[in-house]
Amino acid sequence: MNQEKPSLNPHPLSEYVAWAGTRNREPILNVLKEKLPKESGVILEIASGSGMHINYFAPHFKHLLFQPSDYDTEVFDNIKNISEELANDNVYDPLYIDLTKPKTWVNLDKKNAYSAIFCINIFHVAPIYIADGMMECTAELLNENGFLLIYGPFKVDGAFNSESNKWFNKILHSTGAPGWGLKDIAYLKKVAEPYNLKLQETIDMPSNNFFLIFARK
Numbered sequence: 001m002n003q004e005k006p007s008l009n010p011h012p013l014s015e016y017v018a019w020a021g022t023r024n025r026e027p028i029l030n031v032l033k034e035k036l037p038k039e040s041g042v043i044l045e046i047a048s049g050s051g052m053h054i055n056y057f058a059p060h061f062k063h064l065l066f067q068p069s070d071y072d073t074e075v076f077d078n079i080k081n082i083s084e085e086l087a088n089d090n091v092y093d094p095l096y097i098d099l100t101k102p103k104t105w106v107n108l109d110k111k112n113a114y115s116a117i118f119c120i121n122i123f124h125v126a127p128i129y130i131a132d133g134m135m136e137c138t139a140e141l142l143n144e145n146g147f148l149l150i151y152g153p154f155k156v157d158g159a160f161n162s163e164s165n166k167w168f169n170k171i172l173h174s175t176g177a178p179g180w181g182l183k184d185i186a187y188l189k190k191v192a193e194p195y196n197l198k199l200q201e202t203i204d205m206p207s208n209n210f211f212l213i214f215a216r217k
C-alpha cells in the first residue's frame with residue numbers, strides 16, 4: 001500500500017480515511033481486546049464509514065456480534081462487501097443511525113441491547129452538537145454495565161496536546177466546513193452529565209489521539 005499521506009478528505013470511502021484507518025486499527029484493536037466483554041454480547045459501531053474497522057475487529061472476537069451503522073447509507077454496500085469478502089459471520093448488516101436525529105435510534109427497538117458502543121474519528125469532522133446525540137443514543141441503547149468508547153483527536157481543557165493537532169485544527173477550520181475542528185474533552189464530559197454518563201478513563205493513543213471511555217455513573 002502507498003504509505004504517503006493523502007490530502008485531507010473525510011469522505012468515508014476516501015483514500016485519506018483508508019490511510020488513517022490502516023494506521024490506527026491495530027492500536028485500537030489492542031484496546032478493544034482489553035476492554036470488550038469476554039462473554040457474549042452485541043457491540044455497536046456509530047459512524048462505521050467504509051466498514052474497514054468493524055470488519056477488521058470482528059474476527060478477533062468470535063464470541064461477540066458486531067453492528068455497524070452510519071447516517072450515510074451510500075456506504076452500506078461497502079460495509080456489506082467487506083463482511084462478505086472476509087466471511088465475517090458475526091457482523092450484521094448496517095443500520096441507519098444519524099446522531100443529529102434521535103428518532104433514528106429511538107425507533108430501533110434495541111433499547112439497552114448493546115454491551116459496548118464505539119466510534120472512530122467522527123468528532124473533528126462533525127458539528128459539536130453531535131456530542132449530545134452521541135450521549136443520548138448511548139444512554140438509550142447501552143445496557144446497564146455497558147460503556148462507550150470514543151476514539152479520535154481532542155483538545156484537553158482548551159489546549160492542544162501537540163503542535164501537530166494545533167496545525168490539524170487549522171486545516172480543518174480552513175476547509176470552511178461547518179463545525180469542523182477538534183472538540184474539547186471537557187465539553188464531552190459536560191454533555192454526558194445529564195445522561196448519567198461519566199468519563200471513566202482516558203487512554204493516550206499513538207499520533208496524539210485519545211480513547212475516551214464513558215459509562216453510567
Ligand SMILES: C[S@@+](CC[C@H](N)C(=O)[O-])C[C@H]1O[C@@H](n2cnc3c(N)ncnc32)[C@H](O)[C@@H]1O
Nearest residue numbers: 010012047048049071072098099100120121122
Ligand atoms: C472521517 S469518517 C470516519 C469513518 C470511520 N469511522 C473511520 O474511522 O474510518 C466520519 C464518519 O462519520 C459519519 N457521520 C458524520 N456525521 C454523522 C452523523 N450525524 N451521524 C452518524 N454518522 C455520521 C460519516 O458518514 C463518516 O462515515
